[in-house]
Amino acid sequence: MKALITGISGFVGSHLAEYLLKNNTEVYGTIRHRSRMNHIQHLMNDVNLVECELRDPFSVENLIQDVKPDLIFHLAAQSFVPTSWNSPIDTIHNNVAGQVNIFEAVRRFNLDCKIQIACSSEEYGYVDPTEVPITELNPIRPLSPYAISKVAQDYLGYQYYKSYGLHVVCTRTFNHTGPRRGENFVTSNFAKQIAEIEKGLKAPVLYVGNLQAQRDFTDVRDVVHAYWLALEKGDPGEVYNIASGSCCTIQEMLNLLLSLSTVQIEIKEDPARLRPSDVEILLGDYSKFHKKTGWKPEIPFTQTMEDLLNYWRAIV
Numbered sequence: 001m002k003a004l005i006t007g008i009s010g011f012v013g014s015h016l017a018e019y020l021l022k023n024n025t026e027v028y029g030t031i032r033h034r035s036r037m038n039h040i041q042h043l044m045n046d047v048n049l050v051e052c053e054l055r056d057p058f059s060v061e062n063l064i065q066d067v068k069p070d071l072i073f074h075l076a077a078q079s080f081v082p083t084s085w086n087s088p089i090d091t092i093h094n095n096v097a098g099q100v101n102i103f104e105a106v107r108r109f110n111l112d113c114k115i116q117i118a119c120s121s122e123e124y125g126y127v128d129p130t131e132v133p134i135t136e137l138n139p140i141r142p143l144s145p146y147a148i149s150k151v152a153q154d155y156l157g158y159q160y161y162k163s164y165g166l167h168v169v170c171t172r173t174f175n176h177t178g179p180r181r182g183e184n185f186v187t188s189n190f191a192k193q194i195a196e197i198e199k200g201l202k203a204p205v206l207y208v209g210n211l212q213a214q215r216d217f218t219d220v221r222d223v224v225h226a227y228w229l230a231l232e233k234g235d236p237g238e239v240y241n242i243a244s245g246s247c248c249t250i251q252e253m254l255n256l257l258l259s260l261s262t263v264q265i266e267i268k269e270d271p272a273r274l275r276p277s278d279v280e281i282l283l284g285d286y287s288k289f290h291k292k293t294g295w296k297p298e299i300p301f302t303q304t305m306e307d308l309l310n311y312w313r314a315i316v
């Protein structure tokens with residue numbers, strides 16, 4: 001079994017590569033010339049890396065023709081919400097064109113393969129507090145260019161399934177974190193600041209944005225297991241929420257991190273961290289996916305946050 005991971009050098013890509021290798025799957029992954037390889041350095045002898053620019057149809061055609069994967073996990077994306085306000089067209093083009101190029105190449109070469117697309121809870125956007133937990137039938141009310149790009153990816157998956165019979169399974173994943181999470185994202189950003197303060201590398205002041213938002217966090221190691229099951233047992237043309245089924249405010253997540261540290265820290269709001277519009281609450285119902293695959297999250301949130309903090313303690 002040959003699996004292709006787009007964005008293998010990223011946070012989720014590196015965890016998925018580890019998971020697939022343990023499952024005796026041959027792993028191929030796309031990188032770009034400017035990709036940082038630190039997350040997959042330890043896997044270099046076990047995975048096959050292919051340089052590919054997903055925005056370039058020729059590059060993607062060569063990739064699909066050369067690798068001929070049985071499974072594609074399409075993770076590569078511009079995934080940081082604030083960046084999408086600074087460069088909306090770039091985010092939309094990157095995320096949408098990349099996926100269209102993959103679909104078109106698979107279709108044109110008549111490749112018999114299953115494709116998982118990494119969509120997002122951000123697609124739900126504005127959610128009334130009476131509308132939680134969020135099922136796949138909740139309204140889609142995106143609040144950022146990033147969310148729009150994910151809605152487009154999501155609906156393209158449905159359209160290519162209906163129009164051409166491509167085996168596309170869409171996962172709408174809620175927030176996820178764990179070791180190697182990029183430092184821009186809130187859990188990692190706070191954990192890194194704490195690790196730096198503990199080492200005396202930074203004054204004991206932790207900068208924050210909106211602490212009232214509520215998010216549903218799953219461990220990345222549970223998420224990559226879900227992606228595997230999505231292709232093993234999920235139905236093509238279907239959408240599945242991947243979530244933990246509980247949520248906390250960002251303030252509560254911060255309190256948990258602070259409780260794992262011994263240093264005294266002052267909290268300060270940094271206005272630059274506030275967004276033009278923030279999704280207030282995301283709390284997912286993953287029962288559709290559970291019924292289909294038996295998946296449920298296994299790793300407790302406290303464990304995830306402890307592992308994340310220790311990850312930063314080891315590298316700052």
Ligand SMILES: C[C@H]1O[C@H](OP(=O)(O)OP(=O)(O)OC[C@H]2O[C@@H](n3cnc4c(=O)[nH]c(N)nc43)[C@H](O)[C@@H]2O)[C@@H](O)[C@@H](O)C1=O
Pocket residue numbers: 079080081119120121122173174175176184185186187189207208209210211213214215250273275278279
């Ligand atoms: C499912 C979805 O999950 C992620 O999107 P996100 O929820 O925007 O993730 P985040 O970690 O940037 O923010 C979470 C919340 O935390 C608030 N917040 C407070 N203070 C800071 C702060 O200092 N930094 C950041 N980044 N956020 C902060 C911020 O305003 C927001 O309410 C991506 O993986 C995305 O790709 C995806 O698909």
